[in-house]
Amino acid sequence: MVDELADQPSAEELRVWDSQIVWHAFTQMAEYRPFIVERAEGCTLIDVEGKRYLDAVSSLWCNTHGHQHPRISQAIRDQLDRVAHVTSLGMSNTTSIRLARRLEQVSPPGLQHVFFSSDGSSAVEVALKLAFQYWQQRESPQPQRRKYIAFSNAYHGDTLGSASVGGIARFHELFAPLLFDVVRLPLPSLVHRPRTMTPEQAREEYLRQAAQALGENQGEVAAIIIEPMVHGAAGMITQPPGYLRGLRDLATEHDVFLIADEVAVGFGRTGKLFACEHEQISPDFLCLGKGLTGGYLPMAATLTTHRVWQAFLGDYAEGKVFCHGHTYSGNPLSAAAALATLELFEEEQTLEQLEPKIARLQEHLQRIESHPHVASCRQLGFLAGIELARDPESDVPYDFAERRGQRVCDHALTEGVWARPLGNVVVIMPPLTIALDELDQICLAIERGIEIATND
Numbered sequence: 001m002v003d004e005l006a007d008q009p010s011a012e013e014l015r016v017w018d019s020q021i022v023w024h025a026f027t028q029m030a031e032y033r034p035f036i037v038e039r040a041e042g043c044t045l046i047d048v049e050g051k052r053y054l055d056a057v058s059s060l061w062c063n064t065h066g067h068q069h070p071r072i073s074q075a076i077r078d079q080l081d082r083v084a085h086v087t088s089l090g091m092s093n094t095t096s097i098r099l100a101r102r103l104e105q106v107s108p109p110g111l112q113h114v115f116f117s118s119d120g121s122s123a124v125e126v127a128l129k130l131a132f133q134y135w136q137q138r139e140s141p142q143p144q145r146r147k148y149i150a151f152s153n154a155y156h157g158d159t160l161g162s163a164s165v166g167g168i169a170r171f172h173e174l175f176a177p178l179l180f181d182v183v184r185l186p187l188p189s190l191v192h193r194p195r196t197m198t199p200e201q202a203r204e205e206y207l208r209q210a211a212q213a214l215g216e217n218q219g220e221v222a223a224i225i226i227e228p229m230v231h232g233a234a235g236m237i238t239q240p241p242g243y244l245r246g247l248r249d250l251a252t253e254h255d256v257f258l259i260a261d262e263v264a265v266g267f268g269r270t271g272k273l274f275a276c277e278h279e280q281i282s283p284d285f286l287c288l289g290k291g292l293t294g295g296y297l298p299m300a301a302t303l304t305t306h307r308v309w310q311a312f313l314g315d316y317a318e319g320k321v322f323c324h325g326h327t328y329s330g331n332p333l334s335a336a337a338a339l340a341t342l343e344l345f346e347e348e349q350t351l352e353q354l355e356p357k358i359a360r361l362q363e364h365l366q367r368i369e370s371h372p373h374v375a376s377c378r379q380l381g382f383l384a385g386i387e388l389a390r391d392p393e394s395d396v397p398y399d400f401a402e403r404r405g406q407r408v409c410d411h412a413l414t415e416g417v418w419a420r421p422l423g424n425v426v427v428i429m430p431p432l433t434i435a436l437d438e439l440d441q442i443c444l445a446i447e448r449g450i451e452i453a454t455n456d
């Protein structure tokens, strides 16, 4: 066995092991066809045969500055020469401290404390549990505040707490008996609003629903959780302008926490460092993951306010400590990658450089939107979703089992573009550093994919 591993396995052996031993996430293993990356550079993935593919979805929404960026790679190597890991339970390391300080500086005002974890789902769990515990033990406790308001079709991760506030039936319905109940609101969707409504009318209607839910559960709600500006896994569903700000105001008015899950939209994806900046709001909890380390290493963070922090202070015997932690929380290698990622935003003026690419993406989408089987194109910054439908005019969708989105991506792969859809929604969100001609190549391959995948 040792000998076998020491030898370089052939591409064929890897394919066999990959389909027979590795259990892939969100993948039907009975029909899995191996796609095995051997290395990557910039925005290009290179497979075991040496074939090159553009990374159209940033390795599942997390890569920001491209693969093998020398600055990030070097930061990880330098850290490796100091220490790879120490715990964050009752002790610290220089790199995670610097990262916490940096996050505090760049995040929306008022978020002064940082709790590290290892993935986005955990960052959400932490926010939910901190909010809950806050109401139990603050100076004048309100222990009856234990409900959460969340949105149908939202996605906050796959652990049981994050799945409870998530609302995508196809992912989590089976586990319903294991999940806690939440107060559910319809998705505030700019795209799927009633056709008779203007965006302003839709915003007011969605806010009225939120106000009503808060009123009906007066004094019982711990927090509202939202993916700010865009519900990602729901299909890149953009919100009416002003909605997020309105929700912030409602939360304040009812003294309810607002949890912003920026795991998908944080770190420049929407054209600003954080999506909350679009409406100039500060949440009470900010969940970060995915792009935090530029897509290099696992790390997540939950930021919160001094008000929350203070409610956890006291004598040891009072038991106000937050009993939650992950072995690799605040890992220094990940922190080094995250610090370098944040520094690159300044050194390379990433967001300024992104503007012409956002405009180019918009041009492509305007053309693609006229296709007879494209129901709508959504875009915020450098994130886009193209929804396919059998008959967009009369709102007749494609049956889920037809896998139209996957068929588009299957075609794109033959043109050297790797993408992964959300059901009937084709997603485009390449690394922020992609070149204009590479972006063109992605959009054109996907456009031809749409032609081919919808011609029957």
Ligand SMILES: *Cc1c(COP(=O)(O)O)cnc(C)c1O
Pocket: 118, 119, 120, 121, 122, 124, 155, 156, 157, 158, 227, 232, 233, 261, 262, 263, 264, 265, 289, 290
């Ligand atoms: C991906 C995602 C998560 C979960 O993050 P993991 O690192 O996969 O656990 C949570 N919230 C949102 C909005 C996401 O897109």
